[in-house]
Amino acid sequence: LMNVMERKEEGRNPFFRVVELTDDTEDPSIWGKNFPLQYDDYLKTSDQSRTRFGGSEALPKTPSEADPRSIVAQSRLEEDERLKRMWAGYAFSTDFREDRGHAYMLDDQTYTERQQVSKQPGTCLHCHASVYVAYRKAGDGDLIKGFEAMNQKTFADARKEVTHPVACIDCHDSETLALRITRPGFLEGIRALKAHQGIADYDVNRDATRQEMRSYVCAQCHVEYYFKGTEKRLVYPWANGVKVEEILAYYDEVKHKDWVHAETGAPALKAQHPEFELWSQGIHARSGVACADCHMPYKRVGAHKISDHHVRSPLLNVQKACQTCHHWPEEELKGRAVAIQDRTFRMRNLAMDALMDLVDDLSAARAAGVSTNDPSLLMGQDYQRKAQFYLDFIEAENSMGFHAPQESVRILGESIDFSRKGQNAMRTLVTPKSVAAVP
Amino acid sequence: LMNVMERKEEGRNPFFRVVELTDDTEDPSIWGKNFPLQYDDYLKTSDQSRTRFGGSEALPKTPSEADPRSIVAQSRLEEDERLKRMWAGYAFSTDFREDRGHAYMLDDQTYTERQQVSKQPGTCLHCHASVYVAYRKAGDGDLIKGFEAMNQKTFADARKEVTHPVACIDCHDSETLALRITRPGFLEGIRALKAHQGIADYDVNRDATRQEMRSYVCAQCHVEYYFKGTEKRLVYPWANGVKVEEILAYYDEVKHKDWVHAETGAPALKAQHPEFELWSQGIHARSGVACADCHMPYKRVGAHKISDHHVRSPLLNVQKACQTCHHWPEEELKGRAVAIQDRTFRMRNLAMDALMDLVDDLSAARAAGVSTNDPSLLMGQDYQRKAQFYLDFIEAENSMGFHAPQESVRILGESIDFSRKGQNAMRTLVTPKSVAAVP
């Protein structure tokens, strides 16, 4: 019965400011004193439950000296052995897991085996910790200077400067609570992208609409990236646009490769979580639907509508995440998302098979002693670079195609074309004599 | 109170019956006396205007003895020469045009050059004329018997029995005006499909909902088909389902081929206007949106709403066809449809290139004297059969992917895989010696 009066109360009251928040208040528990509802939900990102392709599984693990975690998410490498071969010679072939909630970001980065097999720079922390205060400190108040300073450090040294996973201050202005971009990588990336689109001198915190910010705060991290030069600067490869072919063109221009493929010698690229890029090509983005609309939907608490800060798979929260816009039953909406994902997954597997066949051919040719500068071999390697980047663009993206269903399958289809053309480039047509040689 | 009664009256019978309509009234102009609004719109299907991928162009043509038409739609063969090669040896390589309004269906079928280059059976008329009355006549009142009788005749003989393009009686019951299925091909096809889905003894006119009928009346003709056996029975290949792989499986089972490819000797298949099949895989079908919802949207005329019987591209009528459900500006809605179509078209072209490369290889191998029963050649031919049917399934479908965007690109992606695998099957891996041989 209190309930109704509470509601009438809530109807009028905004939240109380218990403590003062400044631009240096990093600890989310302090913000939590003013905003207990958002804080409580924020803490829930430590939950782990699975959907068909998303969420995550909580697997027990015996803590070790090198890796004290007692629970980890399932290994994607074990789910599909072909991934190891695609990344042969690269750190990802040793450890790659399903992503899980924000609460784990700092630990998962610190303790992944990828850290052991290769020296990582401080740059990594840009997206795995609350670095805003640390950056400004390291730069004597200058965010960018601090960013550059931290990038140069070793991961271990930089790691000492940070304490929390992404926190309130990374997305919010401490005074107004308005959304705010704090990540140099995105500040510079989006400026380059807008410049490409003909918009000069774009300042996201000055020029973006509120609805755009509801996606941009996520795009601070959920994007493809690479480390530029010896200064290990974090760069988002958007100078030509965010479509897969535009990003590949950029990498070709700057002659970037992530590693040399161990089996084939191809100058390979690794795509990483291009959620923002893929979403941009989808019907939801075109309809102005932001990341936060689905991953942080409004929920009613009494008279208030607050954003659910338990950032997670919308398929674990269909009612609020989808039914605001789609008047279909919950099971039907899940069914629609999964239908899109199953179709994408099928094509993803065909593309993976095609790639493996190309890798087979390249290895066989090298084994047979075809010279490393043989034109057909070089062609095969270049096709592998392309095919692999296209495939990984969808494989590494975390919605299994949902963010842009038709575009995802388009990209996988082109990946298949690259792999198969690569094989052809290294083969000669049968002749009456050669027939015997065919399987 | 009076009012209510009137309503009840009208409710049952809201039209002035000027003339009596019977199950033998074929001439639409007679129906038009009772339903002038629908009739006027029906006549408008003779309009010709283009959209990016749809509608049709009105091209003047000098009438000839063999072909008295003074206006035809643009030739698809001239738009893309590769089509001729895909259909080498088949009637379609001589004449294939963009489809246009219902008013032309009978003439376009009668005078297409395809009629000259090969003898066609009476079966053809099933979907190009108002055959309901003629069928019942030929079968002494029995629709199916008449259907079978007409199938056996030559096209020329059967043609004499019909006068009109699709008419009112082909979709409507003459008494109630309720929608009604009159086409044996669909009556049997949908029964087979439902049986496959576990629904025994399906009678579409008894069991279908009104909303389903709003699509089924169109699916009487806008479907993939073939002529079975020497009796030339019209069959819709749905016994395993309506997905492209299910239809191909059916054709493989019954060992059907439409023709032998002139250049490569492959046992080829021609897909034809699978609008119903593709739509079934799309989000609109899943949302219960019927063909008539978009192609015959309601329009207000005076005090009444009626179905727009000017059946045409919805992109020529976006306001009524789309905007009741989608509150986006007209230009934006067109933009969305075209974005889907452009992506499909891009993949359609990649698939076409891949197919041409396979045909090149097959021809070259045959020219080089590789024996016709050589395993690699047979493999190449089977891949061509598959690749070609998948590609044609989207090429022949008339929405350029709109009816099911992701599925369309999925099918084209698999077509590419088939073509390229076919090439590989006929090639041997480079060796240090063979290198020189590579382009």
Place this chain on the structure above:
Amino acid sequence: MKASVIKGVLVGSTLGVALGVGAFTFGYAKGWSYLTNNPAACANCHIMNEQYDAWHKGSHRSVATCNDCHTPHSLIPKYLVKAENGFWHSFYFTTGLHPDPIQAREVSVRIAEKNCRRCHAEVVDQIDSRAVHGRELDCIRCHRDVGHPNR
């Protein structure tokens, strides 16, 4: 508090608790004005504000009130439905156990559609006339937003 309500509901005496709660809220939340035709009455519950605000922007603002669409229009059932709605609304509102976002129940949709026809019978005569039982035209499939758009 909420937990105890849920428990109360689950443990046997659903009706008892529910009625009690319902009755109280009904009175408290200006329940009586609920029986008028004034849309504002519905908006007594902030939870109805969304539709109330949208209705003001909608095409029916000047031609149809909430009740014109949401209650049947032969006198007696009207108040039954209101009582029924009123009961559930009060109950849900008090317990907070309602789906969020709120979804129209099948019965409400059917009532609304009857009302569409009540006012638009003439307009839809032709398209609706051949509706065999179980095959009625579903207005809301295309006109979901007429009452309160932007959703």
